[in-house]
Amino acid sequence: MGKVVLVTGVARQLGARFVAEIRRRPDVDLVVGVDVQPPRGGAAVPERLDDPDAAEYRFAQVDLRRPAIARVIAEHQVDTVVHLNVSATGLGSTGRSAVKESNVIGTMQLLGACQKAPGLRRLVVKSTTGVYGSAPRDPAVFAERTQPKNLPSGGFAKDAVEVEGYVRGFARRRPDVSVTVLRFANIVGPAGDTPLCEYFALPVLPTVLGYDPRLQFVHEDDAVEVLCRAALEPRRGTSNAGTFNVAGEGVLLLSQCARRLGRPTLPLLLPAISWVAGLARQTRMADFSPEQLRLLTHGRVVDTTQLRETFGYVPRYTTAEAFGDFAKGRRPGLLPPERLTAVADRLAGLLAPDARHAPPGTDGPTRPDRPTRPTRPTRHRS
Template sequence: MGRTVLVTGAARQLSGRFVRHLTRDPAVDRVIGVDSRAPEETPPDGAEFVRADIRQPDIAAVLAERAVDTVVHLDVHATPPGGSGAGRASVKEVNVLGTLQLLGACQRVPTLRRVVIKSSTQIYGTAARDPAVLSETDLPKSPPGGGFPQDVAEIEGYARGFARRRPDVHVTVLRLAPVLGPAVDSRLAAYFGLPVLPVVLGFDPRLQFVHEEDVLEVLARAVRAPGPGAVGPGTFNVAGDGVLFLSQAARRLGRPTVPVAGPLAPWLGSALGALGVPGVSAEQLKSLVHGRVVRTAALREAMGGPLAYSTPETFASFVAARGRGLLGPELIARAADRIEEVLRRG
């Protein structure tokens, strides 16, 4: 029997790619992409785009009228859509209120059998007292103080509540490590694209990534009916094997670093972000203090093996696509001067 799958955030790069990925799945009859803004590319054959805001009650009609049996909620992000000009409050509204409204609508759809929700390993925080490797059952040593980590904590809380109210629906939560790859457009990708990388003095965090192609594969397995290699209900960390230190990543990119004293890092991140420097924010620099590494045994067991790309291989793929090597000394000097100027003003 064919499936009808609805994907939220379809105007975003990763969600749009997943919509195209699903149209090639013979077990899926119909794919519906939903977003509050139109995608830049025309939906492929076998996919329908519906312009709808998941924060509004209208989403319930979209689900019911099309007899959706699977919802893949990917409209969860740390940053606004490119060029939208939306602020942090608007992003939080989409993440938190949007998820609450969507799950409320899902609760009333009798045909629904599966919900897949994109989360993030940022839910664990970055406390110094955290375990060296975090598993799905570990709780952060200190509660999220706001920002995107707080968003995903609230989103997962709503997912657990929905699972209790609809025990007949399989709920899968995927905690993604930072996604990288040739086509990824993210705050972290922008950070690694800077001519000079601001780093926190005295810290060399361990980093873990997941390749965009692996994300598409894990999502596809979560959509599948139960069986060998399928990712069933539950919460899963999604990350490539291995780790990279930030210093190793900088060397592989050929980027110099500028150390910033810890107490100044949040202020610098906010100041540079306000000046429009891509990839830099207080939240971003905070995440580059202790780093975060997660255990992926549960996902490996479900899939019957590891992801195709390890963390070092994911980063190598990103470097190969974005270019490597030291940039011109003039560009590096200008970037370093800008950071120093912001610090002097402080």
């Protein structure tokens, strides 16, 4: 018998993509998708997979906040659970309180069902680098064991902190289960649907005056591959149990992101941008949460050494490449990147010093293009 994998959050883009990919793996026999509603809209439908050798797929419409999830796990004899339903936003018009209940209460119910499942062998939980927070006195780089200066005070990041606490408690109670927590940086790609992707879709990007934060991204292809490797048996010489930061190599400044998108920026004082963020949330233009505002003020960078050396995976996309692929799928901004590049190159050429240096012993560079005044011959008195 191959693996029986239960996946939560399949109505979202990442969950649907993961289901389609894990079904293609040869050692998987059955994939059970769970969500409060079936996939629709922009998410890929996991049932539609043109591969005769793909694993069987079944969908169970279950709210994780209800005890019915235990029945689904027992009915299908699930041995691997991949929990992707920890999210910053809800489906449809779900409010913040319902999102928090789904993240925290739903995870508690799921872990309670997993604890009673004797055949469970592996648990994978999607988390976020937001658990480190964003503060002015943060270290330059966060490792997995680094304690944040200030814990997140609310929002999705706080939900993720609570979820990770419950997962650690489960790992102590069920030491026979291999537990993996994946802290993803901001996931981007052609089909990106995260709150930060909504921010970058604005025609003008409001920024905090005087700040240019460092950001990291992970491509959705790398995110799906990391999830697949965490759900399956580890390769020889690697281990997929533990907590891992997942991000592409390198960083981008917020100003660099804006230039790549062709979006002009609007620097504002912090009180003003907080008002703009509240207006954006009320009009549903973008989910500009306070935690996202802190990220766009102070930034956040994580170390991925454990991902490469222990987990055994090197992301295919760097941070710049992942964001570049995301930018290709966006509508062109008010300032096309090609024009911005041409203007920047022209300004650099005008402002750059003369490349021809003066020879030693002279006061300045020579100008061979300027004709020299002929010297008058010296007259000698006879």
